[in-house]
Amino acid sequence: MSPEMPTSAFELLPEGTHRVLVTGGAGFIGGAVARRLLTGSSATIFNLDKLGYASDLTGIEFTLAELGAAALARHQLLRMDLTDAEATAAAVAAASSGCAAALTGRS
Numbered sequence: 001m002s003p004e005m006p007t008s009a010f011e012l013l014p015e016g017t018h019r020v021l022v023t024g025g026a027g028f029i030g031g032a033v034a035r036r037l038l039t040g041s042s043a044t045i046f047n048l049d050k051l052g053y054a055s056d057l058t059g060i061e062f063t064l065a066e067l068g069a070a071a072l073a074r075h076q077l078l079r080m081d082l083t084d085a086e087a088t089a090a091a092v093a094a095a096s097s098g099c100a101a102a103l104t105g106r107s
């Protein structure tokens with residue numbers, strides 16, 4: 001790995017990031033990103049997911065339980081279909097006030 005490459009995903013987050021919007025955060029990749037952000041940062045995660053057949057929130061719920069009650073508010077699940085432009089715009093507007101990063105894991 002070159003010296004310029006970040007060694008942690010958190011180095012990619014702008015300094016002072018408090019809110020991160022993750023799409024497909026109930027899926028395999030998005031869920032891993034959400035859990036990593038919950039354990040490795042203090043950011044609140046806005047998880048936009050329609051909760052389809054491949055979705056599983058068990059890992060996130062387990063992580064939240066491990067972190068304790070104070071962490072519960074750091075995971076905001078917004079159940080919605082991203083193909084619905086109007087609903088997506090409203091959810092992004094609600095979630096992205098002060099949001100400095102958006103990560104996507106939807107299929």
Ligand SMILES: NC(=O)c1ccc[n+]([C@@H]2O[C@H](COP(=O)([O-])OP(=O)(O)OC[C@H]3O[C@@H](n4cnc5c(N)ncnc54)[C@H](O)[C@@H]3O)[C@@H](O)[C@H]2O)c1
Nearest residue numbers: 024026027028029049050051052054055081082105106107
């Ligand atoms: N898993 C891998 O190894 C891998 C490797 C390379 C690329 N990818 C790509 O990364 C993306 C995510 O992969 P994954 O394995 O996490 O998939 P996944 O199926 O486990 O998770 C996808 C999540 O996105 C949600 N989603 C899908 N369409 C949606 C929509 N219209 N609105 C709201 N939510 C929606 C689903 O409900 C699900 O929770 C995919 O595009 C996949 O092709 C995955």
